[in-house]
Amino acid sequence: MAESREHTFAGVRGVNTVREWPHDRPRYVVILIHGYGEHIGRHEHVADRLVRHGAAVYGMDHVGHGKSEGDRALIEDFEDVVTDVRTVEERARRDHPGVPLVVIGHSMGGMIAARYAQLHGTGLAALVLSAPVIGEWEVVSTLLALDEIPGIPLDPAMLSRDPSVGAAAAAEPLVWHGPFKRPTLEAFTAALTTLAEGGTFGALPTLWVHGEDDPLVPLGPSRGGIDTVRGTDLSERIYPGGRHEGFNETNKDEVLDDVTSFIDRALTARARGVSEW
Template identity: 70%
Template structure:
């Protein structure tokens, strides 16, 4: 695995822990944006591949996630998370001026990355959305209608066809295994509406990848969200049989090769 290092910086609501996988002379900078309840450390294998592909890779544990400060999984406003990620990008750009930047967001990170592209897309070379929470996500309305939120953790088997992925997820002490927070669900609802109203991504090259058998963030719900924001350069890759975490799927090598091929095209 590629070497990595951690540092902390001040986010919109407290201290954040960021991770860097350096490259001595990167062709591009990759900013990884993780999903709900998890942390940047779950993307070691993705970062390793991207470093070998020529990237310097950066990621941050969002507020209330992983090693960062804050009440667990509590997010009041996703635009604050976007701002936190942008501060990390500024750090990356300061270390590597004039190097193109690609943002890669998974699940909730796809929501953050989509909003990021609406705010800062003019400075990006490309955008990758993996199983993004965008468009319609019915679970939000169902949960918000309840008087008391159920303490039901994510079913590990829905993550990947590889059972070792679910086992590692369950055993990971930095992963949140408790219930949603109502304020976070309300922030999700506002962010989905904000993205839908935020307009097209214009000429920003965008790759949308999704597992056909994604039961956590169903393909049908995300499709409407992608259609609402897509610009002039959208590549779609739907993987038969794949579940939610496509970067951890049994055919992850094929899927990650698709990501690097997309990056090669936009850099060319």
């Protein structure tokens, strides 16, 4: 795996930890945004692949996640997380001035990345959304309707057809294994509404990847959300049989090949000043 280092910064709601996978002469920079209840370390293999492809990679543990401060798995306002991602971007741009920047977000991180693109997309070279929470997510309204949110653990089989992925997540101490917290669910509701009303991605080259059989963030509702915010430059890859974590699926090499090929096309088009798709 590529070497990495950590640093911290004062986020909106506490001290956040950022992991950086450096590259001496990167062709592009990636801001990698993780999903709910996990941490950026679960995406180390993704960062490694991107570094070998020519990227410097930065990824933050969100407030309440991983090594960052805050009550576990508690996010009260996703706009604050977007602001923290902006701080990471500013650090990356100081480290690598003039280098094209790509944002990649998975699941909840895809929702955050989509909102980030609405606010700051003109400064990005490309956007990748992996199984994004976007559009309607029925689990949120279902849980909010209950008087008490049950502490039913996530079925690890939802993540990947590879059973070792779920087993590793279930044993990971930095992964949250408790119930959703009501303020976090309310924040999801507000964020999805904000996204739906926040406009499109314009001409930003965007790749949407999703498992066809994703039981956690179903394909259909996400498609509706994508159709609402998509700009003029959307590519999609839907993987038959794929579950929630495409980057950890049995065909993860194919998924990462698609991501890196898309980034190559986006960077080439950016250099030429034209769109190729």
